[in-house]
Every structure is written in structure tokens, then in C-alpha cells.
Amino acid sequence: MAQATWRSRELTVGQVAERSGVAVSALHFYEREGLIRSRRTAGNQRRYQRDTLRRIAFIRVSQRVGIPLARIREALAELPEERTPNRDDWARLSETWRERLDARIRTLERLRDDLTDCIGCGCLSLERCALSNPRDRLSAEGPGPRRLLVDEDCLDAGHCSA
Numbered sequence: 745m746a747q748a749t750w751r752s753r754e755l756t757v758g759q760v761a762e763r764s765g766v767a768v769s770a771l772h773f774y775e776r777e778g779l780i781r782s783r784r785t786a787g788n789q790r791r792y793q794r795d796t797l798r799r800i801a802f803i804r805v806s807q808r809v810g811i812p813l814a815r816i817r818e819a820l821a822e823l824p825e826e827r828t829p830n831r832d833d834w835a836r837l838s839e840t841w842r843e844r845l846d847a848r849i850r851t852l853e854r855l856r857d858d859l860t861d862c863i864g865c866g867c868l869s870l871e872r873c874a875l876s877n878p879r880d881r882l883s884a885e886g887p888g889p890r891r892l893l894v895d896e897d898c899l900d901a902g903h904c905s906a
């Protein structure tokens with residue numbers, strides 16, 4: 745397969761897979777999910793615009809920090825389809841994501857810093873649980889480790905107080 749050169753404005757599926765580090769099957773999946781798109785040649789070969797590499801990078805990193813595909817799709821839908829997204833387009837996307845990424849960062853910080861403390865999971869196995877989650881009262885707030893997920897769950901539920 746011919747390696748993509750920096751001059752190539754259009755890339756084959758193999759070149760995109762090589763440069764992005766994503767398997768061809770995953771690229772097909774992203775396309776089926778409407779996250780990226782390609783055109784077909786007369787020989788029915790896929791050709792991707794070079795800026796697709798940025799979208800794929802965004803998808804991969806977002807997935808790596810655990811952002812659901814549905815949220816990634818919502819964010820990518822903010823970008824123009826008819827032209828290559830520019831800096832302002834990405835800035836707009838980044839702004840809409842700031843709150844969600846900040847919440848994810850807080851969750852990761854709690855995971856890093858608070859595992860020695862009660863995480864509100866219902867196990868009642870630590871001494872601290874008696875103070876932080878007596879009789880598992882946090883279960884009334886919902887499933888899972890309530891003291892870790894607090895910020896993201898309120899974002900999902902749409903009732904985060906600033």
C-alpha cells in the first residue's frame with residue numbers, strides 16, 4: 745500500500761488506518777455509525793478527506809477517556825460537513841465539551857485520590873462507610889459508586905448546579 749504523503753488530500757482506507765492507528769474494520773464501523781464519511785471511486789473504493797484523520801483522533805482519545813460513542817457523535821455533529829472544520833469550529837466543539845471533560849477529570853481525580861475512602865458503592869466494607877454512607881443511604885441517589893460519579897451523573901441527568 746502506498747504510504748500517504750503529506751501532499752495527499754485524499755487517502756485510501758489503508759492509508760487512513762496506517763496513519764491513525766485504527767483498524768480498517770473500525771473505520772468501517774465509524775462510517776456506519778455516521779462518525780466519519782468517505783466518497784466512492786468509480787471502482788467503489790473509499791477515499792477519505794485528509795481532515796478525517798483529526799476526527800478519528802478525536803474519536804479515539806475521547807473513547808480512551810471513556811466518553812460514550814453517542815456523546816462523541818453529538819459533538820462531531822457540531823462540525824460542518826460541507827467543508828474542512830477550522831480552528832473556530834473545533835473551538836466551538838471544545839467549548840461544548842469543556843463541562844463534560846471537567847466532570848470526567850474530577851471523576852478520574854477521585855478515582856486516583858479517594859479509593860482509600862468510602863466511594864459510596866454499597867459495599868459498606870470500610871470503616872469510613874459508616875460515616876460517609878450509613879446504612880447505604882447513597883443508594884437512594886442511584887446505582888454505582890455515588891461518591892465517584894456524582895459530577896457526570898448530574899450532567900447526564902441535566903440537573904448540575906453550577
Ligand code: FES
Binds near residue numbers: 866867868869
Ligand atoms: S466503599 Fe463501598 S459503600 Fe463505602
